[in-house]
Amino acid sequence: MKFSDHIKLGIGFKFGSLLAAFGILATSLTGYYFYSSSRNMLASAAERDLLTSTQVVGRNMKLIIDMIAEDSQLLAAIPVTSNVFNSPDELTAERDKKVLADTFTAMLTAHPEYFQIRLISTSQHGLELVRVDRNGKTLTRVLDANLQEKAHYPYVFDTLRLARGDIYLSDITINHEKGAHSGLNKPTVTVSTPVISSNGKKLGLIVINIDLNGLSRLLKSNLPSTYQLYLSNQWGDFLIHPDATQTFGFDKGKRILIQDSFRPVLSLIHGKGMNVVTNVDEGRQKQDGQVAAFVRLPFGDTIEKRFVILGLSQPLDNITRETTRLGWDTFQIILAFSGLALILSMLVSRIVTGPLNAMVSAINRFSKEHVISTLPLTRNDELGLLSRSFHDMQTQIMAHLSELNENRKALDHLTRHDTLTGLPNRRMFFDRLEHAIASSRRSGKHLAVLFVDLDRFKEINDTFGHAVGDKVLTNVAILLKSSVREVDTVARLGGDEFVILIDMIDDPQHVTTIVQKLHNLFQRALQIDGRDMHVYASIGAGIFPRDGKDANELMQNADQSMYNSKKDGGNTSSFHAFRSEETS
Amino acid sequence: MPMFPIICRLFATLSVSLALSLPAYAVETLRVLAWPGYADNDLVKNFEKRFDVHVEVSFVSSDDMLREKISANQGGDFDVFAANTAEMQHYISQKLVVPLQLSNIPNTAHQLPRLRNLQAIPGITRHGQVFAIPYTYSEMGLIYDRKQFRKPPTSMAAMWDPRYKGLVLAFDTSSHNFSIASLLLGGSPFQIEDKQFSKVAEHLIALRRNVLTFYTLPEESVRLFRKHSVALLFANYGSQQLKQLRDAGADVGYVIPREGALARLDCWAITRGVKNQRLAESWINYTLEPSVSEELTRRQGLASTIEASPLIVKSDKLIWLRPVENAQRRAVLWSHIISGDLPEKFLAP
Known part of the structure; x- marks a missing residue:
């Protein structure tokens, strides 16, 4: 059923596709919205975490430096220092120096991040x-001739400007001060405090040199290994960087600045904020896939407003891995729901097109076979209607x-029968006759045609009226029909004028018997409207093939x-070519 | 999905990438090795347009890096590069550079008189042949506080003046400090005789005992200058540093001392491995055009060789840097001096 298949593809497919497209679109849009908002939330949470970590590291750094400051204050305050x-x-002085040196040694032992402790005059x-x-x-x-003059170092002249108990924090630099110490050519920062006599005279200062690498190790010790630590001075020169070659560029005649790697840090350098986070999208484009947070930390005394910039970075991968996973999960959900939408839309389209298809096949059946098929009549929707x-x-x-059929049958009957007697009419009779002659020719059997004409029927009509005449004809018809076999045809x-076709006659002589029987019947009176009425007939017979080689000739001869x-004189019967002797 | 548009797009992409990659083969390339700010992109683009060539610029940030890059492959990796006069000797001696055809660099005629006499500039000529053309310079004058100096200082000796003890800022460098000290002691700045070394070193210890400190960064000098009311500053970074101090609100003056100021003079030179010397010379000539050289001053604050600096008068003496007798020895001694070692520890009596 090509036509109906095409229709099914049309409505079912279009409707299903529309539903599926709508379902998939809705799922995808929701999924995408969910993904992008969650991704932003993840990214900003990661940025916030990073900033918090950076602030914590900054606080730790301050705590560590405060502890070192306390150590230097302690050393400046103990009596042996002033002594x-x-x-x-000279001898006492040497002894006091020895005691102080032992104290320094003890402190260096306790603090591996200290490079050096000195008392400077x-x-x-x-x-x-x-x-x-x-x-x-x-x-x-270090003794005697190996001791050095340090008045030209800022940590000396700046510290000597301070009051008792104040702390000076040097810039973080590479230590080029010669001497037999590990700190040579290493990044360092010094913490110092003046030594002031009871009468307020500035005698000297205590200086503690700190290993910046040690400090950075301390700061990093509590951080996840993926975090990278950065430190720059207030001009942006890198002091701590995951790649050590990027630090202290100025010491090698080359400035390597944090703001060149992390543009947003410039605002911290210019004092336009205390912290900054390079965002994820920025990170994706540059900075080697790092997201970084930076804080500006006051460094040293507050009057000078010196500061350092501390930063932590995290590979973007760590954050994007989360977002990628989120994206993948979302994609799977979208896929699953899209599949569901597809199945649902197929089902729904089935539900809608199923009855339609049933109706189509019902219509087809109806038009072909005129059979009323069962339809979803009880539905309460448009389809039911x-x-x-x-x-x-x-x-x-x-x-x-x-109705049409009935009419056609009636019409058909009318064209082949006589309306008054209900007998086959001339047309039908000739059909049967032709038919019978054809079979007679095949079988070789005889057939006979008997012409029966009522005698003086006109008189009956004239005397008793047409109604009686009609009744006479009807009675004669019944009479004739009853006198022959079922297979024989009586027509008006x-x-x-009546005619009788007698088919399949084995012996032509038998016709004579029938004619005689008919003749005898007409000798009795007919009961018409309660009175006896004598109606006689003249009968002529023709036998095929003896009396004619076809229907016309046979009929003519019979008629003759x-x-x-x-x-x-009527009321007789005769055969063609011979006359049967009448009886009266 | 119809195939036709895809094929079309594929062809379009292919033809575009072909079109983009073709010039690299067809056009000549000039390879320039310079310092940041010496060959800005827009200026390079102009040159490329005018000469219908491709220019490939690489940058260096230290003399050592420059030596390394030029020495590699016997100068075959670059056509033209910039180095200061003290370094040029090395390249000439190593035969890494070729003599220049001055007729191809006509813009040298517009250069300042003191830069036009190439024979008088040490280190860029040999046997009458010119190996380098000056491009920019930076002199190291003295910056002084106008409030503390009634008259501008005239000599670098002022840095040793006990009146300004603790008020002088010197620069933390071995080479220049030895040159200055030697010059002040009447010797040659770049060739210190063996027997003079102790004396020069002692003179630098005296300087150490007189200065406030030795600075490294220009920003650091500005901070120290203001915080410690510094009177005198050795301007290693020259006019750039003067500008920074003035921007920071310091009332300062600038002088070239009478014994002369050390000056770094950067010159263009052409490598032995040059592919097209004529083109390399055109590049040098191009950078000496006023429109290009002026940008050097305007953008980088560097002195151009075309226009006279307002800070320097004709009579001022500029001592172009030359290789020193023994940089290693100066560095070792300087590390003792800056560390505060006592003279008897490292100087023979």
Whole structure:
């Protein structure tokens, strides 16, 4: 059923596709919205975490430096330090220096991140008085000629400007001060505090040199390994960088600035904020796929407004891995729901097109076979309505059809029968005759045609009226029918003229018997409207093939013999070519 | 999905990429090795347009890096590069550079008189042949506080003046400091005799004992200058540093001392491995055009060789840097001096 298949593809497919497209679109849009908002949330959460971590590291750094400051304050405050300056004699002075050196040694032992501790004098161009260096694993006290003049270093002249207990924090630089110590050519920062006598005279200062790498190790110790630590001075020169070659560029005659790697840090350098986070999208484009947070931390005394910039970075991968997973999950959900939408839309389209298809096949069946198929008549929706209307239409069409059929049958009967007697008319009779002659020719059996014409029928009509005449004809018809076999045909050719076809006769002689029987019947009176009425007939017979080689000739000869009977006065019968002797 | 549009797009992409890659084969390339700011993109583009060539610029940030890049492949990796006069000697001696055809660099005629006499500039000529053409320079004058100096200082000796003890800022460098000290002691700045070394070093210890400190970064010098009311500053970064101090609100003056100021003079030179010397010379000539050289001053604050600096008068003496007798020795001694070692520890009596 090509036509109906095409329709099915049309409505079912279009409707299903529309539903599926709508379902998939809705799922995808929702999924995408969910993904992008969650992704932004993840990214900003990661940025916030990073910033918080950076702030925590900054606070840790301050705490560590405060602890070192306390150490230097302690060393400046202990009596033996002042005693070094006020010794009555050389020997006592040496003894005091020795005690102080031992104290320095003890402190260096306790703090591996300390490179060096010194007591520097205000006089003699800032000559060191007591100095203990870390040299690999050993601690060495530097003596006499190896002591150096340090007055030209900011940590000396700046510290000597401070009051008792104040702390000076140097810039973070590479330590180029020669000496037998591990700190040579290493990044370092010094923490110092003045030594002031009871009468307020500035005698010297305590200086603690800190290993920046040690400090950075301390800061990093609590961080996840994927985090990278950055530190820059207030001009942006890198001091700590995951790639050590990027640090202290200025020391090698080359500035490597944090703001060149992380543009947003420029705002911190210019004092336009205390922290900044490079966002994820920025990170994706540059900075080697890192997201970084930076905080500006005050460094050293507050008057100078020195600061450092501390930063932490995290590979973007860590964040994007989350978002990628989220994206993948979302994609799977979208896929699953899209599949569901597809199945649902297929089902729904089935539900809708199923009844339609049923109706189509019902219509097909109806038009082909005139059979009313079952339809979803009980549905309460448009389809039900459609089915009911269609059913009504079918029923109506069926009613019309059967009426038409009846009419056609009646008409057919009318054209082949005599309306008064109900006997076959001339047309039907000739059909049967032709048919019978054809079979007779095949079988070789005889057939006979008997012409029966009522005698003086006109008189009956004239005397008793046409109604009686009609009744006479009807009674004669019944009479004739009853006198022959079922297979034989009694027809009315018109007026008072009847004809009888007797088929399949084995012996022509038998016709004579029938004619005689008919003749005898006409001798009895007919009961018409309660009175006896004598109606006689002239009968002529023709036998095939003896009396004619076809229907016309046979009929003519039969008619002729009937006519002969009539000429003889009626109420007789005659055969063609021979006359049967009448009886009266 | 119809195939036709895809094929069309594929062809379009292919033809575009072909079109983009073709010039690289067809057009000549000039390979320039320079310092940041010496060959800005727009200026390079102009040159490319005018000469219908492709220019490939690489940058260096230190003399050592420059030596390394030029020495590699015997100068075959670059056509033209910029180095200062002190470094040029090395390249000439190593035969890494070729003599220049001055007739191809006519713009040298517009250069300042003191830069036009190439024979008088040490280190760029040999045996009458010119190997480099000056492009920019930076002199190291003295910056002084106008409030503390009634008259501008005239000599670098002022840095040793006890009146300004703790008020002088010197630069933390071995080479220049030895040159200055030697110059002040009446010797040659770049060739210190063996027997003079102790004396020069002692003079630098005296400087150490007189200065506030030795600075490294220009920003650092500005901070120290203001915080410690510094009177005198050795301007290693020249006019750039003067500008920074003035921007920071310091009332300062600038002088070239009478014994002369050390000056770094950067010159263009052409490598032995040059592919098209004529084109390389055209590049040098191009950079000496006023429109290009002026951008050097305008954008980088560097002195051009075309226009006289307002800070320098004709009579001012500029001492172009030359290779020193023994940089290693100066560095070792300087590390003792800056570390505060006592003279008896490292100087023979």
